[in-house]
């Protein structure tokens with residue numbers, strides 16, 4: 001009997017132990033959830049996967065740099081996939097774009113052209129009139145040296161013109177503005193030439209200048225001109241920037257190489273150029289993160305991106321994107337960027353949003369770098385090659 005009682009007691013103790021263990025486990029799980037809930041406020045992500053949660057997408061990463069390995073096996077690059085139900089767009093070719101966008105430019109700059117023509121057509125120009133002309137040019141950010149040149153030449157030439165001759169005065173003004181816009185500068189893009197490898201373009205500038213948009217627009221211009229393109233999203237600071245670039249590419253069937261958020265931008269740029277070479281595309285456009293020209297560490301990083309890419313291929317073009325609405329500060333930015341990387345051309349964006357179209361003159365004069373493209377709106381095809389004469393025509397407008 002005693003034996004039976006001891007056996008029953010052992011079974012009861014064992015059962016209690018098992019129940020205790022199970023209850024304890026359940027509590028730990030609950031505490032984990034509580035911790036997770038609390039930790040959300042502290043920015044930690046401690047979540048329990050549920051059966052119905054979609055599997056996490058594998059991170060898109062670019063493998064570590066293998067800069068010594070520059071042999072490029074050929075790859076067959078699949079075009080970017082458009083969103084379901086969408087077909088690739090066929091952008092218009094670049095030729096004649098500035099003429100098509102002229103009305104937009106003329107609208108934003110009308111005060112400059114109209115102001116100058118109104119004064120010039122006065123019966124007899126006094127010193128005050130010439131001062132007014134000077135002020136109008138300076139207010140449009142043409143810069144002191146170019147303003148002086150324009151005014152001097154206008155003074156000499158207007159003497160031989162009969163005042164009131166509107167069309168002749170207009171022509172005179174267009175000619176003088178064209179002269180200060182550097183009509184002889186080489187504004188061709190590296191992507192215009194046929195190379196036996198992809199033309200490599202690096203797009204740089206401060207935050208929000210319009211780099212990603214410009215990359216997307218250039219890709220469209222090239223596709224419209226029948227060229228094959230690959231995009232490199234070396235802006236690894238902002239995942240949204242890479243998404244934005246990829247979307248631009250998807251619309252016209254251009255693939256994008258991107259890296260993990262916070263990854264090494266030089267590595268992504270290198271990989272993009274390597275992939276582009278292997279696929280035999282005509283151009284690789286590399287978008288970089290916006291950086292303040294005052295942060296030397298970020299400027300050094302830009303130099304590194306270029307040097308690393310150069311282990312794979314020469315960089316044919318470094319385009320500095322400047323927001324025209326920032327006025328003379330754009331010139332200051334540009335100077336610092338040119339010290340970090342050899343800038344070969346300027347893209348002046350948002351000219352549709354400022355009356356200071358003369359900034360084109362200041363940028364070119366002070367930096368000796370040609371403005372190659374101008375952004376005239378947020379629309380996909382609102383980017384045009386810069387043509388001095390067409391630009392001057394738009395600045396002056398149709399005449400008074």
Ligand SMILES: Nc1nc2c(ncn2[C@@H]2O[C@H](COP(=O)(O)OP(=O)(O)OP(=O)(O)O)[C@@H](O)[C@H]2O)c(=O)[nH]1
Nearest residue numbers: 207208209210211212213290349350375376377378
């Ligand atoms: N009106 C106008 N807006 C423009 C033009 N170019 C770009 N933008 C706008 O400027 C804003 C910034 O453009 P992004 O391309 O994102 O600039 P970003 O330099 O890549 O920015 P970060 O990556 O943050 O440095 C967007 O809203 C664009 O639509 C232009 O020519 N005209």
